Amino acid sequence: MRVAVIQWGRTGAGPLFALELAEALHAAGEHVVVSYSLDAEIADRFQHLDAPSFGLRTYTDKRGALLGLPRLLSQSLRLDRFLRDHDVDVVIVAMEHLWQGVAAPIFRFGGRRTLLCVHDATMHPGDFSRLEHLLRRSERRSADGALVFSSHVASSLPAGGAFTSDRIWQSVHAAYRVDADDLRARALDAEPPVIGFFGRLSAYKGLDLGARAIAELRNRGRRVRFRVVGSGSSAVVDHLDHVDDDVQNRWVDQDEIAGVVGGFDLALLPYTEASQSGVLAYAMALGVPSIVTPVGGLAEQAVESGSAVVARDLSPEALADAIEALLDDPAAYRRLSEDGIAASTGVMSWARVAADTAAAVEELTRR
Numbered sequence: 001m002r003v004a005v006i007q008w009g010r011t012g013a014g015p016l017f018a019l020e021l022a023e024a025l026h027a028a029g030e031h032v033v034v035s036y037s038l039d040a041e042i043a044d045r046f047q048h049l050d051a052p053s054f055g056l057r058t059y060t061d062k063r064g065a066l067l068g069l070p071r072l073l074s075q076s077l078r079l080d081r082f083l084r085d086h087d088v089d090v091v092i093v094a095m096e097h098l099w100q101g102v103a104a105p106i107f108r109f110g111g112r113r114t115l116l117c118v119h120d121a122t123m124h125p126g127d128f129s130r131l132e133h134l135l136r137r138s139e140r141r142s143a144d145g146a147l148v149f150s151s152h153v154a155s156s157l158p159a160g161g162a163f164t165s166d167r168i169w170q171s172v173h174a175a176y177r178v179d180a181d182d183l184r185a186r187a188l189d190a191e192p193p194v195i196g197f198f199g200r201l202s203a204y205k206g207l208d209l210g211a212r213a214i215a216e217l218r219n220r221g222r223r224v225r226f227r228v229v230g231s232g233s234s235a236v237v238d239h240l241d242h243v244d245d246d247v248q249n250r251w252v253d254q255d256e257i258a259g260v261v262g263g264f265d266l267a268l269l270p271y272t273e274a275s276q277s278g279v280l281a282y283a284m285a286l287g288v289p290s291i292v293t294p295v296g297g298l299a300e301q302a303v304e305s306g307s308a309v310v311a312r313d314l315s316p317e318a319l320a321d322a323i324e325a326l327l328d329d330p331a332a333y334r335r336l337s338e339d340g341i342a343a344s345t346g347v348m349s350w351a352r353v354a355a356d357t358a359a360a361v362e363e364l365t366r367r
Contacts, residue, residue: 002031002087003361006107007094008058013278015040016254017117018094019049020177024354026051033086035079041254054082058099065098076103084110090361093143095119096136104142113364115357116143118163119173120275121156137162145364147357149173150297153275169363171356173276173301175285175344178258183344186287186337188265188330192223192244195323196264198257198279201232201249203272206293210270211240213319218242222324229260262286266326269308270319274298280308284340284348289333291322305348307340 003025007018015036026032026049036046038055046053056075059065083091091107091114093100107114116139140146140162147169148154154170157163197210207228214226227246228237237247252260261267267283267290275297283290290308292298302308309326311318326333346352 001089001358001361001365002033003090003092004033004035004083004086004088005092005094006035006100008035008037008056008097008099009095010037010039010058010060011041011251011254014095014097015042015046016176017278019045020174020350021092021094021117021353021357022049022051024174024350025357028351028354028358030354030358033083033088035082052082052086054079068099069102072099072102076106079103080106080109083107083112088112089365090115092147092357092361093117093139096139101134101136101139104139108142108144113144113361114142115145115147115169115360115364116140118146118148118153118157121153121160144367145169145360147171147360150276150300152297152300169356169360171353171360172304172348173278173281174350174353175281175305175340175348176278177344177350178262178282178285182258182262182286183341184287185334185341186265186289188327188333190265192225193265193327194225194227194246194263195266195268196227196229196261197268197270198228198252198261198264199230201230201236204274206270206272207236209272209293209314209316210268210319212316213268213270213323216316216320217323218244220320220324222327224323224327227264257282258286261288264288266291266323268319268323269293269298271295271298272314276301280305281348283307285344287337287341289326289336289340291319291326293319301348305340305343307336307343309336 005022007014009015022034033052035054037058039058059068093116145167146163158165225244229248231251240247261282267288269292284305284307292302292308294310299310309322311322
């Protein structure tokens with residue numbers, strides 16, 4: 001079986017997910033080619049893959065996305081020739097993308113099958129765009145099957161109409177690979193401990209909920225340092241002016257992420273909606289225990305990895321209770337750290353995702 005892994009994102013999780021998946025499939029003995037954006041933050045890492053690759057120029061803003069459509073057509077036709085030259089049977093789309101929705105029919109030229117990795121059944125609150133919604137629907141309706149990463153998405157996806165339940169396969173969101181030197185179990189010895197929030201400052205990430213939980217801890221007499229690192233509107237973080245608040249409202253390059261998350265004693269994920277989390281995927285590999293809310297596939301990911309505590313509900317008090325209980329229990333903290341590292345090379349590893357993907361591809365082609 002010859003597969004292509006495609007993802008044309010420039011920043012964020014999409015390119016990294018595609019790279020990790022392609023590397024894992026190659027390590028498992030699959031014949032893999034890749035297609036990626038030459039404008040991606042990690043484009044050089046695709047170029048060093050031990051696999052044939054097809055890079056294309058994409059865009060940096062909405063205007064560029066529209067003006068670049070003629071270029072997209074010519075590049076898509078060249079991609080089709082590349083896929084035919086390498087006898088690709090199945091195209092695996094690692095994460096949805098605006099331009100991929102336009103080019104999706106071309107992925108299926110020559111009888112190729114397509115397996116779409118669907119990370120979220122619906123768009124996150126606050127992220128909705130009519131154009132992106134339409135192109136996402138096009139990308140889904142052009143796919144032969146979907147690979148999802150939580151039972152939450154598996155059960156929610158059929159309601160969208162693009163996939164019936166018999167065309168959905170499930171895996172896990174693997175832990176992102178980090179340097180071997182960072183794979184170390186931690187002890188809770190910092191004073192004050194650093195409770196960290198990392199990621200885009202989007203509405204569904206629940207930063208306000210997290211900030212209220214930190215305030216609750218401080219009201220109880222517990223001193224903690226609250227570190228917020230991510231990009232978004234300054235209005236979201238302007239109120240975080242406590243002496244122990246450390247706010248870094250900025251874009252974080254891919255190569256910085258392990259250092260940022262690894263600088264936390266606890267990762268706080270106070271999301272109000274989630275399918276799974278790339279932040280948790282980093283934290284577990286780095287041995288950083290996490291506190292998460294009981295929403296969507298996030299709690300599922302936390303439990304399966306053994307690296308996080310799930311708060312009892314979506315309240316500041318519940319988050320504060322979960323944080324405080326873990327800060328008062330060094331043995332439990334150490335256990336979460338060790339279990340996260342073990343999961344990153346075991347039940348939440350890319351080897352597992354590659355095996356699940358290969359099984360889905362095999363069944364898809366048999367049909």
